[in-house]
Amino acid sequence: MTSTHDDERTDRRRGGLTMRDIAALAGVSSKSVSLVVNGLPGVGEQTRLRIQELIEQHGYTPRAQAQGLATGRAFLIAHVFNNPNPEYLMLMQQGLLDALEETGHALVSFPMQRDDPQFLDRLRSFVDRHRLDGVVFTSSVSEDRRIRPLMEDLGVPYVRVAAKALDTRPRSVVGGDRAAAGLAAEHLYALGHREIAMVAGPPSFLSARERQSGFLATLEGFGAALAPSLIKGGEYTFASGLAAGESLLGGPQPPTAVFAANDEMAVGVMQAAQRAGLRVPNDLTVVGFDDFSIATRVFPRLTTVRIPTREMGRLASLKLLQRAQGTSCAPGELIIRETSAPPRS
Amino acid sequence: MTSTHDDERTDRRRGGLTMRDIAALAGVSSKSVSLVVNGLPGVGEQTRLRIQELIEQHGYTPRAQAQGLATGRAFLIAHVFNNPNPEYLMLMQQGLLDALEETGHALVSFPMQRDDPQFLDRLRSFVDRHRLDGVVFTSSVSEDRRIRPLMEDLGVPYVRVAAKALDTRPRSVVGGDRAAAGLAAEHLYALGHREIAMVAGPPSFLSARERQSGFLATLEGFGAALAPSLIKGGEYTFASGLAAGESLLGGPQPPTAVFAANDEMAVGVMQAAQRAGLRVPNDLTVVGFDDFSIATRVFPRLTTVRIPTREMGRLASLKLLQRAQGTSCAPGELIIRETSAPPRS
DNA sequence: CCGAGTTGCGTAACCGGTTACTCCACTACT
DNA sequence: AGTAGTGGAGTAACCGGTTACGCAACTCGG
Numbered sequence: 001m002t003s004t005h006d007d008e009r010t011d012r013r014r015g016g017l018t019m020r021d022i023a024a025l026a027g028v029s030s031k032s033v034s035l036v037v038n039g040l041p042g043v044g045e046q047t048r049l050r051i052q053e054l055i056e057q058h059g060y061t062p063r064a065q066a067q068g069l070a071t072g073r074a075f076l077i078a079h080v081f082n083n084p085n086p087e088y089l090m091l092m093q094q095g096l097l098d099a100l101e102e103t104g105h106a107l108v109s110f111p112m113q114r115d116d117p118q119f120l121d122r123l124r125s126f127v128d129r130h131r132l133d134g135v136v137f138t139s140s141v142s143e144d145r146r147i148r149p150l151m152e153d154l155g156v157p158y159v160r161v162a163a164k165a166l167d168t169r170p171r172s173v174v175g176g177d178r179a180a181a182g183l184a185a186e187h188l189y190a191l192g193h194r195e196i197a198m199v200a201g202p203p204s205f206l207s208a209r210e211r212q213s214g215f216l217a218t219l220e221g222f223g224a225a226l227a228p229s230l231i232k233g234g235e236y237t238f239a240s241g242l243a244a245g246e247s248l249l250g251g252p253q254p255p256t257a258v259f260a261a262n263d264e265m266a267v268g269v270m271q272a273a274q275r276a277g278l279r280v281p282n283d284l285t286v287v288g289f290d291d292f293s294i295a296t297r298v299f300p301r302l303t304t305v306r307i308p309t310r311e312m313g314r315l316a317s318l319k320l321l322q323r324a325q326g327t328s329c330a331p332g333e334l335i336i337r338e339t340s341a342p343p344r345s
Numbered sequence: 346m347t348s349t350h351d352d353e354r355t356d357r358r359r360g361g362l363t364m365r366d367i368a369a370l371a372g373v374s375s376k377s378v379s380l381v382v383n384g385l386p387g388v389g390e391q392t393r394l395r396i397q398e399l400i401e402q403h404g405y406t407p408r409a410q411a412q413g414l415a416t417g418r419a420f421l422i423a424h425v426f427n428n429p430n431p432e433y434l435m436l437m438q439q440g441l442l443d444a445l446e447e448t449g450h451a452l453v454s455f456p457m458q459r460d461d462p463q464f465l466d467r468l469r470s471f472v473d474r475h476r477l478d479g480v481v482f483t484s485s486v487s488e489d490r491r492i493r494p495l496m497e498d499l500g501v502p503y504v505r506v507a508a509k510a511l512d513t514r515p516r517s518v519v520g521g522d523r524a525a526a527g528l529a530a531e532h533l534y535a536l537g538h539r540e541i542a543m544v545a546g547p548p549s550f551l552s553a554r555e556r557q558s559g560f561l562a563t564l565e566g567f568g569a570a571l572a573p574s575l576i577k578g579g580e581y582t583f584a585s586g587l588a589a590g591e592s593l594l595g596g597p598q599p600p601t602a603v604f605a606a607n608d609e610m611a612v613g614v615m616q617a618a619q620r621a622g623l624r625v626p627n628d629l630t631v632v633g634f635d636d637f638s639i640a641t642r643v644f645p646r647l648t649t650v651r652i653p654t655r656e657m658g659r660l661a662s663l664k665l666l667q668r669a670q671g672t673s674c675a676p677g678e679l680i681i682r683e684t685s686a687p688p689r690s
Numbered sequence: 691c692c693g694a695g696t697t698g699c700g701t702a703a704c705c706g707g708t709t710a711c712t713c714c715a716c717t718a719c720t
Numbered sequence: 721a722g723t724a725g726t727g728g729a730g731t732a733a734c735c736g737g738t739t740a741c742g743c744a745a746c747t748c749g750g
Contacts, residue, residue: 016473018736029700034738044698061473065419066736068410069705075475076453086435093454106475108421108451109438128361128406130420130451238642264642271644297583297609297639299616361708363706374730387729410749411706696747704738711733717726 018044028052037062062119064104074131077320080123084139085264086234087292088309092138092161095313103321105133115142120150127154134158134320137311143206144164159316163207173328177207178214180305180332181261184287185218187303187334188257192342193285197230197255199244199265208236211261211289229257234265241268249276249284256283256343263295263304270298270339281341284312291335300338307332348565367405371396371567382407419476425455425468427482429581432637433654435510437483437506440658448666450478457486465491472499479503479665483658487511488551489632504661509554518673520658522552523559525650525677526606529632532648532679533602537629537687542575542600544589544610556606556634575600579610586613594629598637601688602630608640611647615684626686636680645683652677 011173019037023030036051043051052084054060068074079096081089097107111127112119119141127135127211135158137147142160148167160166164179188196198215201208216226229251232244241260245268248255260266266288273284280286280300288295291306308330316327364382371689372393380388381396388396399405413419424441426434441452455471457464462484472480479502481493487505493512496503505511508522508640533541543560546553561571574596577589586605590613593600611633618629625631625645633640636651653675660673 019738020736030737031701031739032699035699038738042698047698058625060474061470063414063736064475065410067707067738069408069707069736070415072705074410076451078451086431089435090431094456097454097456104474106421106423106453106455106471109442109455110451111439111442125406126451128404129449130409238638249721267642271642274644293583294639294642297612298643299619362709363707376709376731377729380729383708387728392728408706412708414706414737417709417735542720661739694748694750697745699742699744701740701742703740704739705736708734709732712729712731714729715727717724720722 001308003182004325006279016063017058017060022054022058025054025058028032039255045278051082053099057294067130072131074133075105076130076132077105077207078108078110078127078130078132078135080135080137080141081111081139082112082114082141085184085262085290085292088139088290089307092313095310095315096136096317097295098310098314099317099321099323105321109130112141114144119144120146121166124150124154127156132156136161136313136316136320138162138316140207141206148216157320157322159319161312163210166206169328170319173312173319175207175307175312175331176329176331177210177307178217180210180307181214181259181289182218183332183334184259184289184305185215187336187340188259188285188287189219189222189224191257191285191340192256193257194224195253195255195257195343196224196226197232197248197258198226199232199234199248199258199269201234201236201261201265203233205236208261208304215259227253229253234261234268236262236264238264240270242272243268245269245272246276249273249278255284257340259287261289263288263290263292266302266339267294270280270302282344285341285343286339295335295337303337303340304335305332306335350663352686356582360544361408362405364405364407367396367399367403370399370403370595393598406470413476417476420450421453421477422450422662423453423455423472423475423477423480425457425480425482425486426484427457427459427486428441430607430635430637433484433635434510436654437658440655441662443655443659444662444666444668450666452573453477459486459489464489465495469495469499477501481506481661482657483507483661485550485552502665502666502667506657508555508659511551512686514673515664518657518675519663520552520652520657521674521676522652523562525652526556526604526634527563528606528677529634529650530560530567530680532685533604533632534567534569536630536685538600538602539569540575540598540600540602540688541569541571541674542577542593542603544577544579544580544593544603544605544614545570545587546579546606546610548578551686552637556658560604574598579606579613581609583609583613586610587617588613590614590617591621594618594623602632602685604605604632604634606634606638608633608635608647608649611649611684612639612643613644616648626684627689628657630686630688631684640680640682648682648685649680650677651680680683 019033020030023033064075138161141164160172166172167173200212233342234240234244258269278284288302288304291304295302295304312330364378365375368378461525483506487507505517510519510521545557579585579589605640623629633647633649636649639646640649657675
């Protein structure tokens with residue numbers, strides 16, 4: 001009871017102090033301290049206050065490993081992704097952390113090569129070893145069919161973030177890329193464009209397929225279906241957008257508007273237009289998808305479709321911790337900037 | 346649900362199987378299994394092989410929490426950063442993981458607001474709680490003076506990645522921003538520019554101060570010191586680069602070349618030039634710093650200085666695990682593209 | 691004033707590894 | 721043959737929490 005500075009000094013000794021130390025100081029058993037730490041009932045008001053004060057005063061923090069070992073939890077969530085746009089990753093990670101912060105969970109990053117033959121094995125032993133509380137899969141690794149059986153075998157909760165529902169609802173957060181791409185189609189049609197082209201993403205990506213079919217279906221709905229020659233395949237990269245743009249603009253029937261399945265490619269198309277001496281948007285309208293920062297770094301600034309990536313990350317964490325029910329679909333939004341205008345008549 | 350592998354099925358039962366299970370199967374004590382798992386001597390050849398086979402066969406993985414609890418290690422490294430460029434972060438994270446992969450360590454991301462008053466407390470309780478094996482500080486949080494006393498008090502190894510040595514060598518990996526900025530100065534001078542301007546970063550960032558002083562000192566060395574009016578303050582953002590560019594180009598004495606302390610601002614300057622009807626590089630040479638992807642997304646592509654971010658991350662992990670000695674300075678490199686040319690004479 | 695039902699708390703056995711200590715068998719040397 | 725030395729293997733006590741179980745004291749209705 002005669003404590004001021006001397007014992008605080010010894011508290012900082014190697015390894016810190018344990019629950020039993022606190023218990024001894026309070027003159028109770030470690031069980032009572034445990035109950036107080038976890039906010040469980042079964043401790044008298046007096047005792048509780050005394051213990052809380054000691055915990056506060058000595059800066060005691062329970063050790064996650066010991067808690068985990070005893071309870072089977074790990075306070076660890078993994079984020080598994082393969083190497084897409086860094087901005088996507090940061091937003092997603094931020095979102096995941098938004099919901100994890102209060103629960104004391106830590107987020108570990110686990111990048112993967114989708115074509116790595118050891119993909120599954122590495123993941124399995126990682127999850128096994130750390131006994132993770134949950135795993136979030138994003139970007140294109142999330143589409144791997146073998147994830148579900150693996151995770152079910154391991155008995156670890158998981159959530160996939162993707163462009164379209166891949167699992168039952170509680171196991172996925174979907175971005176509604178299809179509907180979002182439809183917004184771009186509406187915009188172009190409403191501006192009066194009829195000679196429209198599209199630069200699609202690689203068909204091995206679900207997001208690319210969704211964006212393409214959403215865009216095409218909406219145009220068809222307006223009775224303005226695209227000629228197949230006006231659909232160019234891209235790789236979601238700047239270079240492929242540039243190439244597609246050159247091919248379209250140098251082709252027999254140059255379009256008045258181009259929708260690219262992501263901003264990188266849209267910027268490539270813009271650059272192809274500029275190199276060909278065309279002015280955007282006067283001679284060519286360009287619309288992208290993602291609304292990453294590059295959209296506002298180019299001149300003129302890119303009209304694009306925004307997917308609420310960070311929000312999707314937040315929803316994914318919430319789902320994983322089973323603290324969110326109901327639908328988890330995050331709708332996209334059209335951001336009109338300066339690369340879209342009516343066609344020259 | 347009938348499986349041909351009945352025993353594999355029971356192995357996968359809740360919680361998986363433990364070291365003592367393996368020991369029982371092999372007819373030895375758990376100590377021997379432990380020795381085999383850790384590759385330590387003290388086990389006979391026969392026994393070792395038998396145990397290894399059983400481990401393999403049943404897919405046994407030791408549980409990190411239990412190992413950690415017993416040994417005091419956690420197999421966890423934290424990456425503490427505040428919110429700079431996402432591309433920097435991804436490269437850094439990749440680099441950190443490059444060296445961590447083989448050691449079985451996991452990387453947890455811990456983003457911070459540098460001005461968050463609870464910064465230190467959150468970090469302290471996080472490290473305390475998870476008993477991390479080490480912490481890597483990058484971006485501008487790494488410059489906080491209170492980090493060293495905190496980490497020393499906690500007794501946890503740490504490494505700072507910064508533009509300049511902040512601690513003793515084994516505690517920091519330095520990027521040599523000063524020398525790298527000098528490369529830009531040499532380049533501009535060698536091209537023949539004498540009317541040179543600079544857009545600096547915010548002086549609260551060490552990297553900004555280093556880049557500025559490195560650039561200015563080198564020019565001074567050539568006897569071509571900059572007039573103070575040709576040094577504009579920026580915020581490392583696109584918008585601030587744009588503003589600085591407008592101010593410089595609209596000023597009384599427009600420069601023939603501009604060095605910006607990062608690519609974002611350099612692109613802003615380029616855009617200011619384009620809006621003012623100037624052609625890059627014919628009317629204005631622009632050089633950036635970082636070599637992030639935006640440098641090749643603009644037209645013409647940006648001449649810039651590359652800092653080997655990923656490599657610095659790798660070095661940081663190695664240091665942390667005390668598997669690297671010697672100097673850990675990663676020199677920058679000038680990447681000449683299309684935004685630099687001799688001044689029009 | 692007595693048994694039943696709380697409430698508060700201590701004891702000890704876990705969780706799944708590691709490791710100091712001990713014992714035993716077997717070789718090697720005087 | 722006796723003994724010191726050596727390597728393989730088991731026992732049990734940790735690491736720092738959680739929790740089933742049990743015991744006392746205290747309340748309360750009849």
